[in-house]
Amino acid sequence: MFTYEEGIRVSVLGVYRVKIREKREGDVVFLADERENRVLPIWIGESEAMSIQMVMRGEKPPRPLTHDLLVGILEVTGFEVDRIKIDGLIKDTYTSSLYIRNLSTGKTLRIDSRPSDAIAVALRVGCEIFVDNSLGDQMLPRDRFRFPDQEGGTQPND
Secondary structure (H helix, E strand, C coil): CECCCEEEEEEEEEEEEEECCEEEEEEEEEECCCCEEEEEEEEEEHHHHHHHHHHHCCCCCCCCHHHHHHHHHHCCEEEEEEEEEEEECCCCCEEEEEEEEECCCCCEEEEEEEEHHHHHHHHHHCCEEEHHHHHHHHHHHHHHHHCCCCCCCCCCCC
C-alpha cells in the first residue's frame, strides 16, 4: 500500500448493493488502494449511490443533480476541487474533507463533508481521493469480497 503525505491514494472500485441482514440491503462504495489489494467499504445512502453510479457510467442527467450544482457553483466562483480525503472514523461513521483551491489566490480551504458527497464530487471533477493513514487498518483485503464482473462495478451484488 502506497502512502503519501495526504494519505493513502485510492480510487472508486464501485458501488454495490449488499445484504445487511436477510431481508435488508444497503449501498456500499468500495475504495481501492493503488494496487487494488485492499479496499475500504463505506456505507452510503441510496441517492448518493445513484449519483456516484451515474458518473461512473458516464451518464449525464437532464438537469443538474446536487453534486453537479456544487461543482458548478465552485467553478463560477473561481474555485476548483483539489482533492478529497476520508479523514476519520467517529462512532462507526466515516468523516471526510473536500479541499477547494481559490484559483485567484491559490489558497486552499477545507470543507467538512460526508464521504459519499465528497466522492461524488471528486468523480465529477477528476481529483485525487485519499484515505488518512490512520484508517489504513480499516482497509480490508480485496479477496474477502465477491464483486460482480460488471464494468465499473456499479451493479447490485446478490
